[in-house]
Amino acid sequence: MTKRVPCRSWFGFLASALCFGLPPAEAQTDAEVEAQRLFESGVAASTAGDAAGAAEAFERSHALFPHPGTLKNLAASLETAGRAAESWRAWNELLDRYGAVISEAARAEAQARAAALDQRLARVVVTSNPAGAQLEVDDRPAGTASPDAPLRLEPGEHRFTARLEGREAATRTANLAAGDNPPLAFELPFAVASFGTLRVESPTAGATATIDGGSAEALPLSCELEAGEHEVRLEAPGHLARVERVLIEPGTPVRLELEVETATPTTPGGEGGGFWDGPWPWVIGGVLAAGLAGGITAGVLLAPGEPVAGDWRVRMP
Amino acid sequence: MRRAAVILAALLAAGCDGPPPAVRLTLETDLAMPAELDEIHVLAAASRTEAGQICGPTSRGFRLSATDALPLRLVIERGETYTVWVWARIEGFAGGRRILAREVVHAWPDEGVTEVTVRLERACVDRTCGAADQCIEGSCRPLQMPGLLDDAERIDADRPCSGDTP
Numbered sequence: 001m002t003k004r005v006p007c008r009s010w011f012g013f014l015a016s017a018l019c020f021g022l023p024p025a026e027a028q029t030d031a032e033v034e035a036q037r038l039f040e041s042g043v044a045a046s047t048a049g050d051a052a053g054a055a056e057a058f059e060r061s062h063a064l065f066p067h068p069g070t071l072k073n074l075a076a077s078l079e080t081a082g083r084a085a086e087s088w089r090a091w092n093e094l095l096d097r098y099g100a101v102i103s104e105a106a107r108a109e110a111q112a113r114a115a116a117l118d119q120r121l122a123r124v125v126v127t128s129n130p131a132g133a134q135l136e137v138d139d140r141p142a143g144t145a146s147p148d149a150p151l152r153l154e155p156g157e158h159r160f161t162a163r164l165e166g167r168e169a170a171t172r173t174a175n176l177a178a179g180d181n182p183p184l185a186f187e188l189p190f191a192v193a194s195f196g197t198l199r200v201e202s203p204t205a206g207a208t209a210t211i212d213g214g215s216a217e218a219l220p221l222s223c224e225l226e227a228g229e230h231e232v233r234l235e236a237p238g239h240l241a242r243v244e245r246v247l248i249e250p251g252t253p254v255r256l257e258l259e260v261e262t263a264t265p266t267t268p269g270g271e272g273g274g275f276w277d278g279p280w281p282w283v284i285g286g287v288l289a290a291g292l293a294g295g296i297t298a299g300v301l302l303a304p305g306e307p308v309a310g311d312w313r314v315r316m317p
Numbered sequence: 318m319r320r321a322a323v324i325l326a327a328l329l330a331a332g333c334d335g336p337p338p339a340v341r342l343t344l345e346t347d348l349a350m351p352a353e354l355d356e357i358h359v360l361a362a363a364s365r366t367e368a369g370q371i372c373g374p375t376s377r378g379f380r381l382s383a384t385d386a387l388p389l390r391l392v393i394e395r396g397e398t399y400t401v402w403v404w405a406r407i408e409g410f411a412g413g414r415r416i417l418a419r420e421v422v423h424a425w426p427d428e429g430v431t432e433v434t435v436r437l438e439r440a441c442v443d444r445t446c447g448a449a450d451q452c453i454e455g456s457c458r459p460l461q462m463p464g465l466l467d468d469a470e471r472i473d474a475d476r477p478c479s480g481d482t483p
Contacts, residue, residue, distance in 0.1 A: 213415070229466060241378035243358050247469050311389050312377050314479050315337070316363035316396040316403065 035065030051080035068098035088117040121152040122176035125183040133162035162186040196248040207236040342391040346437040350381045356410035363399035375479035395425045422461040
């Protein structure tokens, strides 16, 4: 019973498919060569009666080099291994992806096998609110929750998890019978812990803040933001705009008190118009000058250290 | 007297040190100011590793109120810790709307000043590139450090790049 007729019947198809489908060895990429090796390994495992091993090899081969022959062999191996739901999905993937290129006979056989498997499987519609949650069944990815696409699973108990960004994940367990089952609907509340409070203040009269390119808001401003980095742009009439990035951590309030500089001068145009952003170079210069005022000329000390001219100067730590 | 001589020697030594190594960005544009480009924001940071572990970026905005507001020269001096490379993002605005952005990454010079010219080009206005790309001369080209600010773990939040940044 383990040496299934379907597997054997695929070999001829697959051999010919591979001959025509794979490029010659000298033109193959490493992935293609590995895919062919895995395919041959799958054939050997199947011949030896190891359907599970064959399915694994065919699955890896198909991932490296998608091919209708490999997928067909995978579907058959999964069925032989007793993994009806996965086999049903593989048959349907074969029809969806390659239905237009495989033979009419192969297409009819895939449809018949998928239909026969469907009779043995449990069907359940899983939805989420908000829509679009990613599903996991028994801790394995199972696509997107959709009222239009019932999941096919082996009858029995399964663990369903729905995840959606910004929402709390939800998990339920259901015992499914063959055929149609009551739908599972997930309500996904906001993930409160993924938000933090940002408060922006400024002593500058008339200052407004724009967060992440939104509309300008008067200060002080408090808002709930998703965890992560955000851009805060502060503006005030007659002042230079200031942009800061702030990291919001879940549940942790952040207070940002910002001053903005007067807009004079805006952009120095001349060669000699540079100014210092940080005070330290001049403070040090002043100390030097004061200390040397008793006898050493400041010029001797300062000439070699002339800074480069610039409209903004910043010293990194 | 001896103490005074030591102090004097120390001061002389300090005075003979040149300015720290620096990268000077010169910002140019072929856009008309302020009609087409009226504001520039510069975000700057430096890294202490090759892969990118940066101090908390510091920023500065410039209103471009005159037709000759550019070129603008920004001098970023190397410090003691973040000594591998310097990074800057320059964003151009028109009427409060960001119309283009450029990022540059440059290794610090061992000494002196390295000149880096950044052109804010008309060909890149409102040009959308992928998250790992940026527009240069009208074409999307790979960023040297894509997503640098997207990963909080790559930013030393407790170490601002500028002393005056909170």
